[in-house]
Each structure stands twice: as C-alpha cells, then as structure tokens.
Amino acid sequence: MIVSEHPGRWNRRFVVRLSDGALVESVLYRGDTLCVSCQVGCAVRCPFCASGANGLGRSLSLDELEAQVEEIASVVARERGPALRGVTVSGIGEPLHNHDAVSAFVDRCRARGLRVTLTTSGGPLRRLREWLRERPHQGLTISVHAGAEATRARAVPHGPDLASLFAVLGEELPALGRARRKRTALAYLLLDGVNDSDAEIDAFVARAAPLGAPRGVMVHLYAHNPVETSAMRGVDRARYEAVYARMVAAGLTVRMSAQARIEANGGCGTLVALRR
Numbered sequence: 001m002i003v004s005e006h007p008g009r010w011n012r013r014f015v016v017r018l019s020d021g022a023l024v025e026s027v028l029y030r031g032d033t034l035c036v037s038c039q040v041g042c043a044v045r046c047p048f049c050a051s052g053a054n055g056l057g058r059s060l061s062l063d064e065l066e067a068q069v070e071e072i073a074s075v076v077a078r079e080r081g082p083a084l085r086g087v088t089v090s091g092i093g094e095p096l097h098n099h100d101a102v103s104a105f106v107d108r109c110r111a112r113g114l115r116v117t118l119t120t121s122g123g124p125l126r127r128l129r130e131w132l133r134e135r136p137h138q139g140l141t142i143s144v145h146a147g148a149e150a151t152r153a154r155a156v157p158h159g160p161d162l163a164s165l166f167a168v169l170g171e172e173l174p175a176l177g178r179a180r181r182k183r184t185a186l187a188y189l190l191l192d193g194v195n196d197s198d199a200e201i202d203a204f205v206a207r208a209a210p211l212g213a214p215r216g217v218m219v220h221l222y223a224h225n226p227v228e229t230s231a232m233r234g235v236d237r238a239r240y241e242a243v244y245a246r247m248v249a250a251g252l253t254v255r256m257s258a259q260a261r262i263e264a265n266g267g268c269g270t271l272v273a274l275r276r
C-alpha cells in the first residue's frame with residue numbers, strides 16, 4: 001500500500017508499506033517507467049548506497065513485487081497520465097538474491113506488455129549465467145564499479161570478485177546473439193578517490209573492452225548521488241567527462257547518467273528501506 005508520494009523534477013518517488021509493516025520505495029521515471037524494489041534492504045551493502053546501509057531484512061514476494069506495479073499504475077491511470085511502458089528491477093535489493101520471485105515477476109510484467117530491465121551486482125554467478133543466456137529481459141546491467149580487485153571489494157563488498165565475474169562474462173557474452181548482447185551492459189559509478197584514477201579506469205577498460213569486440217560492450221557511466229548513510233562522494237563534472245572520453249577513446253560504447261538517475265529524489269543509490 002502506498003503511504004506517501006514525493007514528486008521531483010524528473011522522478012516521482014513512492015513509499016510503499018508491505019504487509020508486515022516494512023517500507024520500501026518505488027520510483028516512476030519520466031512518467032512511464034517504474035523502478036521497483038525487490039528486497040527490504042540489501043545484502044551486497046555497497047558503501048555508496050542507502051538501500052543496503054542496514055543490510056538485508058528480507059526478500060519481497062511475487063505479490064509484493066506485483067503490488068508495486070498495480071498500485072502505481074492505478075494512480076497514473078486515475079490521473080489519466082501516460083500508461084506505464086516499462087519496469088526496471090533496479091530499486092532496493094539484489095534481484096539475483098530473490099531469483100525465483102523476480103523471474104516470475106518479469107514473466108508477468110512481460111505478459112502485460114511491459115518492457116523489463118534489471119540491474120545486478122552479478123552474484124550468484126550461476127544465476128547471472130541464466131539471465132545472460134536464457135531469461136527474457138529488455139536490458140541487464142551488471143554493476144562493476146572497479147578495475148582492480150581491491151576496489152571491487154570496497155565498492156561492491158558482497159558481490160562476486162572481478163576475476164570470477166569477467167570469467168563468466170567472457171564465456172557467455174560472445175555466445176549471445178547480437179540483439180541480446182546489445183541489451184547487456186556494464187555499470188561504472190564514479191566515486192571520488194575510490195575508483196576514478198586513470199589507472200583504475202584503464203584496468204576496467206582492459207577487462208571490459210574484449211567482451212564486446214569489435215565495437216566494445218555498452219557501459220553506463222553513472223554519476224553518484226550523495227546519501228546520508230555514506231561519506232563517499234562523486235567526482236566533479238570535469239572529471240566525469242574526462243573519464244567518459246577516456247573510455248570512449250579506448251573503444252567502449254559509453255552512456256552518461258540520465259537526469260532521472262542523478263535526481264536526489266529517487267536517483268541511483270538513494271532509495272531507503274525500513275524494516276518492520
């Protein structure tokens with residue numbers, strides 16, 4: 001049940017109460033794409049992200065996942081706004097840690113004609129293989145945020161290490177059809193003093209570039225949103241653009257953060273879960 005609503009310039013953030021009293025958040029991007037939460041908190045505990053600051057409470061059920069779509073779609077329909085066109089499982093939680101419910105949810109969304117995308121930190125790797133190979137989706141983004149193992153361990157502390165993650169990607173991506181490979185992307189969130197050095201970027205490029213040869217794999221280069229639970233900060237615009245240019249010059253196809261992702265209201269890493 002929706003308990004409050006917070007409009008912003010690009011995003012509309014909804015606080016949703018679950019049956020046991022826990023609270024999660026869902027965000028309507030640009031009026032037609034809903035970002036849903038799949039867990040109360042997150043066990044991956046990325047230190048820049050408010051969603052995992054208190055660890056994992058529990059996973060959401062299929063009904064709880066669907067309720068986010070149904071309730072917010074009804075609000076939009078009552079206002080005669082544009083109909084929902086897509087859903088992204090990129091809110092609070094790690095989708096692959098709630099694999100069964102998320103898989104069924106994706107199937108139901110697709111049956112309703114909604115485009116579905118997901119964001120994952122990559123583990124468990126056997127689940128990542130399933131999503132890469134055969135699970136239906138319109139976009140799978142794998143959060144990397146590092147070129148060196150020590151940085152990965154700091155930025156994504158309970159995700160798979162880089163060697164294991166890129167071994168799976170190296171095995172799976174070349175075997176995918178072109179369309180499916182184009183729907184797979186890597187994410188790199190720039191953090192000041194953590195993963196923004198030239199050496200770190202070059203190490204990331206060295207891992208990523210062979211995956212999508214000859215044109216390079218798609219990379220989403222994310223700007224960081226400051227959150228109260230973290231002392232980590234993003235880089236300034238000049239450094240952000242310099243990193244973008246460095247990745248492009250090295251042969252990667254890179255997209256910068258959309259405005260919706262860098263809005264304090266519901267942007268990347270800002271969503272908060274409260275346990276019962």
Ligand code: SF4
Nearest residue numbers: 042044046049052093
């Ligand atoms: S960024 Fe994603 S995987 Fe990391 S703690 Fe936040 S919700 Fe979890």
